Amino acid sequence: MPERKSRKDALRNREAVLAAADALFVSCESPEDVTMADIAAAAGVGKGTLFRAFGDRAGLLRALYETRLEPIREAVEAGPPPLGPATPPYQRVPALLDAVLCFKLDNRRLALALEESGSSSPYQAEHYERWHRLLQSVLEQIPGLTDSAFTAHALLAATRADLVEHLAGQEHVPRERMRAQLADFVTGVLPSAP
Amino acid sequence: MPERKSRKDALRNREAVLAAADALFVSCESPEDVTMADIAAAAGVGKGTLFRAFGDRAGLLRALYETRLEPIREAVEAGPPPLGPATPPYQRVPALLDAVLCFKLDNRRLALALEESGSSSPYQAEHYERWHRLLQSVLEQIPGLTDSAFTAHALLAATRADLVEHLAGQEHVPRERMRAQLADFVTGVLPSAP
DNA sequence: TAGAATGCGGACCGTGGGTCCGCTTTCACG
């Protein structure tokens, strides 16, 4: 069907914008003081271009996020254990959450920007849906869990970007300690094999 | 010290604003389409009055929130079991989280408005601090828990306003079911007494 | 009941997301 290919300048500009936005988010105090105009200027394009390419702020954030997320997505969908589908559920659940946590640690500002993207809640984002479905389906294979849907939500909530930011930023919890805490929590939630 | 008493019209207006804001938040689709001007108009005062009384949007939200929260706070600090301090930890933890959940169910829009209050994360709010400290201290009395601070964060994260809103609003999970899910989750997290 | 102190209110401002439209660049086709 359609998918008529874009002009090459459009493509080049799209990349420039993504790169500029990424850089700005990495080197900012708080995501909300990176404005659309800033990004356009840093990318050397006009605001119109930026909005034409991504629709609105949320669209740009989403596009960036998906890009960053792709390697992990692949590792989860078709990679080797402990992330890939061949992993037994008991090991895979902590591995998945650890991956999410690490991702948010590595992309703090971006994740933050996306979750507080003004309007709608993070729960309507399509990538959240994906994580939740996956986690739920894995949890379902673990006997003794009563409600895999809610459990998946609750576990993912423990990796929310602003919580991560709070722990890492304000309370200076080091990365490895946080990973250990989350891992402990997760294994505590899973029914202990008797 | 100071605390010079306010004029009575100031006090009256303050109440009018709180009432108007409350009403508007209850009957709105999304908290972000209740503007400050709306609130001022509904309260029959000028915008200046509103900002004089509460400083800024976040201040107003906070004031409203604290007001609503007060009964629960009292019940927790000095009330009878299962919320009050006399309750044994194993029962009190689920009771506290249930109270939080019910509060957010009863004040969905308001809690939402506060958490997404633009700028700073909910984790810097003083009322979050309070809940966290309390929950942590109760968790500490339960043997076998390795990290009460993180566990408290993670449990509270399961009651985040936008998650509650998502479950109640989009997925139409009924109140009692949600309470049961949370209760199950919480007891799952607490180490089972052997 | 006069004067000061406190508060009122709405016109006004700055900012930032998003739009618009005349001009430029690209590309398919001859």
Next chain:
DNA sequence: CGTGAAAGCGGACCCACGGTCCGCATTCTA
């Protein structure tokens, strides 16, 4: 190549909203 039209560009512009300001009204004090 040359050429015309589609695709894209960019920055001036718009508007909504949070927040400020200051001349006027109300309340308090003596």
